[in-house]
Amino acid sequence: MTAPVRVAVPRKGRPLEAVLDRFAARADATSVADDVVSTLRYEKAVTKDEQTADRGVYDRLAAYSEPAEPREPDFTLLRDARAGKPRRVVFDSLTLDVEGTPVQLVGREEPFRALRTHEFALGFDSADLVLEEVVQLEPEPLSTIADLNDRIDPHDTDVRVVSGLGDTVYHTLLATPAAMQSVGAEELDRAFLAAYEGDVCISPRYERLVRAVLGTDATEGVEFVYPDAGREEEAAIADVGVGVYLTVTGSTAREHGLEVGERLFPSETVLMENQSEAGGEDVQAVKRALAADADETAIPPQ
Incomplete structure (x- = not known):
């Protein structure tokens, strides 16, 4: 056999x-x-x-x-x-x-x-683990799964x-209207984040992933902070003003007064x-x- x-x-x-x-x-x-x-x-x-x-x-x-x-x-x-x-x-x-x-x-x-x-x-x-472990961090953002292999060092793996x-959900940019107004942004996208300086709330296990999908240029002037243990991520992001989190419909984020912005990277x-x-x-x-x-x-x- x-x-x-x-x-x-x-x-x-x-x-x-x-x-x-x-x-x-x-x-x-x-x-x-x-x-x-x-x-x-x-x-x-x-x-x-x-x-x-x-x-x-x-x-x-x-x-x-x-x-x-x-x-x-x-x-x-x-x-x-x-x-x-x-x-x-x-x-x-x-x-x-x-x-x-x-x-x-x-x-x-x-x-x-x-x-x-x-x-x-x-x-x-999960594609998330590939980003967390082996993709190289570069100035330009990583936005599609099709580009993953170009960011993998062949000497590494x-x-x-x-x-x-x-089976796609998305790492999505979220922010309060006040945070958007602070930089005069009408759209919640990568351009907003490039202009923004301050705290960005993320899950601690996703820090390298977020750096990869945003690009190192966009993360200059940004300080990553994390939700307290047991605290709902959307609520923590609403307190901070800006964050990145996995969303399907974005309904929970909206319930916390957040705008649902650009889908940064597919998690599948x-x-x-x-x-x-x-x-x-x-x-x-x-x-x-x-x-x-x-x-x-x-x-x-x-």
């Missing part, structure tokens, strides 16, 4: 759901993908005390992870970071057929780093982005390859199948 192509994927959350959607379309696996998503959503609700389980976590895990066929998923337990550190059921593995090639999805806490250490040839993770999956799940590990024809066949019909976030061939 041909050894499966191993693909690193997130263990839970929106990125894993985006990956499963892509495989459901490429591997005739809609039913099993739906089962994994519904199981993990239920387990998330239990972990957050939004739902009460009728049996213990080990009993649930045993019921989930007794695959009768190769196409059934395995799950595992992970210690959650929430108060009390409960054990949470997360995705572990699943083997599917992608256009004649067996593919094993393997859950990892940090798929991007697993590719960087050459454990996998292919993997999926062999990992490159292949395409985005389209991306397919990546480690170029030094991806030379096999089976790996390339899987990559082509998963990147087929990709949207505008597809990366030109290297």
